Amino acid sequence: MTPAAGVVERYLDEFRxxxxxxxxxxxxxxxxxxxxxxxxxAAVGFPTTRQEEWRLTDTAPLARTPFTxxxxxxxxxxxxxxxxxxxxxxxxxxxFVDGVLQPEWSVRSGLPAGLKLGSxxxxxxxxxxxxxxxxxxxxxxERNPFTALNAAFVRDGAFVRVARGVSVxxxxxxxFLASGAxxxxxxxxxxxxxxxxxxxxxxxxxxxxxxxxxHLTNAVxxxxxxxxxxxxxxxxxxxxxxxFHMATSQSYQGKDSDFSSCSLAFGAALSRHxxxxxxxxxxxxxxxxxxxxxxxxxxxxxxxxxDHARPHGESHELFNGILDDHARGVFNxxxxxxxxxxxxxxxxxxxxxxxxxxxxxxxxxxxxxYADDVKCTHGATIGPLDPNALFYLxxxxxxxxxxxxxxxxxxxxDIVSRIxxxxxxxxxxxxxxxxxxx
Amino acid sequence: MPPMxxxxxxxxxxxxxxxxxGVDLVVNAGEVHAIMGPNGSGKxxxxxxxxxHPAYVITQGSVRxxxxxxxxxxxxxxxxxxxxxxxxxPVAIRGVTNAYFLRSALNAIRKVRGEPELDPMDFIQVLxxxxxxxxxxxxxxxxxxxxxxxxGEKKRNEILQMAVLEPKLAVLDETDxxxxxxxxxxxxxxxxxxxxxxxxxxxxxxxxxxxxxxxPDFVHVLVxxxxxxxxxxxxxxxxxxxxxxxxxxxxxxx
Numbered sequence: 001m002t003p004a005a006g007v008v009e010r011y012l013d014e015f016r017x018x019x020x021x022x023x024x025x026x027x028x029x030x031x032x033x034x035x036x037x038x039x040x041x042a043a044v045g046f047p048t049t050r051q052e053e054w055r056l057t058d059t060a061p062l063a064r065t066p067f068t069x070x071x072x073x074x075x076x077x078x079x080x081x082x083x084x085x086x087x088x089x090x091x092x093x094x095x096f097v098d099g100v101l102q103p104e105w106s107v108r109s110g111l112p113a114g115l116k117l118g119s120x121x122x123x124x125x126x127x128x129x130x131x132x133x134x135x136x137x138x139x140x141x142e143r144n145p146f147t148a149l150n151a152a153f154v155r156d157g158a159f160v161r162v163a164r165g166v167s168v169x170x171x172x173x174x175x176f177l178a179s180g181a182x183x184x185x186x187x188x189x190x191x192x193x194x195x196x197x198x199x200x201x202x203x204x205x206x207x208x209x210x211x212x213x214x215h216l217t218n219a220v221x222x223x224x225x226x227x228x229x230x231x232x233x234x235x236x237x238x239x240x241x242x243x244f245h246m247a248t249s250q251s252y253q254g255k256d257s258d259f260s261s262c263s264l265a266f267g268a269a270l271s272r273h274x275x276x277x278x279x280x281x282x283x284x285x286x287x288x289x290x291x292x293x294x295x296x297x298x299x300x301x302x303x304x305x306x307d308h309a310r311p312h313g314e315s316h317e318l319f320n321g322i323l324d325d326h327a328r329g330v331f332n333x334x335x336x337x338x339x340x341x342x343x344x345x346x347x348x349x350x351x352x353x354x355x356x357x358x359x360x361x362x363x364x365x366x367x368x369x370y371a372d373d374v375k376c377t378h379g380a381t382i383g384p385l386d387p388n389a390l391f392y393l394x395x396x397x398x399x400x401x402x403x404x405x406x407x408x409x410x411x412x413x414d415i416v417s418r419i420x421x422x423x424x425x426x427x428x429x430x431x432x433x434x435x436x437x438x
Numbered sequence: 439m440p441p442m443x444x445x446x447x448x449x450x451x452x453x454x455x456x457x458x459x460g461v462d463l464v465v466n467a468g469e470v471h472a473i474m475g476p477n478g479s480g481k482x483x484x485x486x487x488x489x490x491h492p493a494y495v496i497t498q499g500s501v502r503x504x505x506x507x508x509x510x511x512x513x514x515x516x517x518x519x520x521x522x523x524x525x526x527x528p529v530a531i532r533g534v535t536n537a538y539f540l541r542s543a544l545n546a547i548r549k550v551r552g553e554p555e556l557d558p559m560d561f562i563q564v565l566x567x568x569x570x571x572x573x574x575x576x577x578x579x580x581x582x583x584x585x586x587x588x589x590g591e592k593k594r595n596e597i598l599q600m601a602v603l604e605p606k607l608a609v610l611d612e613t614d615x616x617x618x619x620x621x622x623x624x625x626x627x628x629x630x631x632x633x634x635x636x637x638x639x640x641x642x643x644x645x646x647x648x649x650x651x652x653x654p655d656f657v658h659v660l661v662x663x664x665x666x667x668x669x670x671x672x673x674x675x676x677x678x679x680x681x682x683x684x685x686x687x688x689x690x691x692x
Contacts, residue, residue: 387492392529395489396543396599397517397550406542410533410582417533417582 007063008045012038015152018069029132030124030154033141037151040141047145056330056362057272057301062244067186067216069153070098070179077105077177077210085206087427091170092117094158097177097210099187101156114166115201116159120190123159131159135192138222139250144274146246150188150220157190157219162199164226171202171232171424178217178239179210191221195229197254202232202421209240209267218246225257227281232260232421234428238435239267241296247273255281255310262419263290264428265300266435275304279313290319291415293435294327301330306348308341308374315345320415321352322408322436323359333378334366341371348378353385353411355404409436440505442467442607442638443488449498450480450487457483459663460499465607468635472649472674473642475660476682481642482526484660485611488640489523490516503607517543518550522605524596526612531583536595537565539583540602547603568601572628589616597628608632609640614648626651646678659685 015038019031026034046063047054077097082105086093094117095105101119108117116123123131141148158174176189193203207217217239225231231251239245245268253259265271277286292300306315321329331350352361363380385407393403412432419425443465450458457480465471475481487494488501490513501508508516531539537558544564545555556564569576574594584592593613600608610629614622629639629652641652649657649671657673658665659682666685667673677684 386529389529389531391491391513392525392531393539393543394513395517395523395525396539396603397514397547398543399514399546400512402542402546403514406534406539407531410531412533414533414582 008042010066011149012042014069018153026124027128027132033136034152034154037141037148037154040148041145041152044145044148053144053303057270057299059270059272062216062270065184065214065216065244067184070181070185070187077102081208081210082175085175085208086173087430091173093173093175094119095175095177096156096158096189098179098185099156099176099189112166112168114163114199115168116161117172118159120157120159120192121155123161123192131192134194134222134224135190138224138252138278139220139248139276143248143276146218146272147220147248147274150190150218150248153188154190155188157192159191160193160201160203162195162201164196165198167199168201171204171421174203174205176205176207176217176219177210178207178215178243179213181213184214184216186216186218189217189219191219193221193231194224195226195231197226198228199226200230202234202424204234204236204424206236206238207245208238209243212240212242214240214242214244216244216246220248221250223249223251223259223261225251225253225259227254228256229254230258232424233262234419234424235261235263236428236431237263237265237267237271237273239271241267241269241298243268245271245273247271249273249275251277251286253277253279253281253284253286256283257281258285260287260420261289262415262428263302264431265290265292265294265302268298268300270299272301272303275302276307277305277315278307278309279315280309282310283312284310285313286315287418288315288317289415289418291412291432292321292323292329293412293432294322294329295324297326299328299330301332303332303334305334305336306346308335308337308344308346311340311342311344313341313344313346315347317346317348318415318418319350320411321350321361322355322411323352323361324355326356326358328359329361331362331380332364332366334368335376335378337369337371337374337376339370342373344371344374344376346374346376350380351411352380352382353408354383355385355408405436409433412436440502441465442504443640444502445499446501447499448484448487448496448501450483451495451497452483452493456497457663458487461660461663461665463658463665465638465640467606467638469656470633470639470641470652470654472654472657473640473660474644474646474657474674474677477644479660480663481644481660482611485523485526485609485640485642488521488609489513514546517603518547520606522600522603522608524593524600524608524610524613526615528584528592528596530585530587532585534583536579536581536583537562540565540579540599543599544602565602568598571631572598572601573624574598590618590621593617593625594621597625601628601632604632606636607638607640609642611642612644613641614643614645622648623651646674649674661685
């Protein structure tokens, strides 16, 4: 069934309400971005499974659900929830509820000189021209209908700017809490992270629910690293089991920059995450990892693209999926090596373990290589836990159930252990253990 | 007191093909037995069957361990009761460090013995003590189990596991294959250190070389699924000199 015209019309109505409700005061370039976003969405509508990029992920349940923009009312936030989600760390953090920054929950004291950390809406007011030179320049509205929809409703999100040569030691937490309220809310967080030349920072994005109600998160993050910058990025999606989560993570790397990104998908009924990495400088390095742990009837779709645009780039990609019950995992890994991007070294691996007979995984590599002196490899596995490994553990006295748990944990730890920021790695290890024990 | 291990007329098949065709063997506490034989004679099948590998089907015969029916026990029960198999081809476990794996295994066994479980701090002490005892450093205890290990490292890792788990009956399946002479001596020393009147060891090997360092009380030659000849350590030397063809005719007659 194709989404009815009325479905798109609902979003156009919502956009008119949004544009007439204070958003009209935005600078002209931002109004143009929003306008272009909604026009693009109106033209293409929701994707259908007849489109190659969406063949295995049906967004019809999302399209059927009427979502509205949240009102300004702030929900009560349990403090223990915030502490739990940031792992008790005392570092800098921004807390958003339904897309709006909550200053009283955010921690911005004692920031190192050269770090700007705040809401995108403040940055638009304070350094609009600079923001204009980055926002939407990487994650284009043509990427997919949801990126367009996000652009249409751009209002707020996290803004992180690290000045040239500055190293931010502690991880920065960006926490996005969603409430479903009576009618389903849609939230379109828009984040801009820029590490200027030779700057270093670790950013942890977490998407979590305040309640079990159904909502739509449609987030776009642009993460830019200029020459010689070193970015560390962790993204944790632990939405409620009823939620829809659409996301685009767009990274853009300059010469000799070093980016390491790890994405975790634990929650949501339906999630689609497009991870798009552009290596647009000679000698850029990328570690792109991901882990899904799903059960019930959860569906996760990771579409990753690594775009080697310059020579001597290196990318290592490892995505693991742990699927139980009727869960479904989709992985599409596209690697582009542009003409002239010689000496590219790219390795992609996608491993899926099916813990039940009814879980399912699909894995699709997509290599587009237009240079002749490159090294590109890919591999994928889908299957149950290794029976030889199970037997090996049993011969050491580990019981059958404990052996399964240990192997499953190892599958997750294989990803988490590659995070080279110890305090973040330990937090994620705890998180993975708790998720697997659930 | 029953023997530690009593194998009677054991027949084992894999993939519908009979590999062991009536093995008889008695191993008492305090003894070291070597099982030798040419490739394909069933040595590894015997080792795997004792550990309870599901691919090996017992079609006839019995195995008693300290008087209990070993074949009626799950692989983990056998391990918990003190049976240990050092694998010919140890399996890699991604994402699980050696230390974490060994603690899980030791605690599973301690639980059955009614001993308190060890927390990570206590366990590291036990592990370091074992490492010192066998003269190894801790370079590979924080790496994932056997992942990216060299052949020699994997074999050493099997012996480390044996040292930590302190089995009553250890079966070493071709632990010597692929080891250089230094590694072989280290492994043999570690095995010898565990020799005691209350334990027994079965060494499965193709070559006599290992038996220079782990001196057996008994040597058995397995040919075509049966023990063709048994003797003391002199038999291993004789085999080394004359080759396996020397025992084959007798097996054919038997």
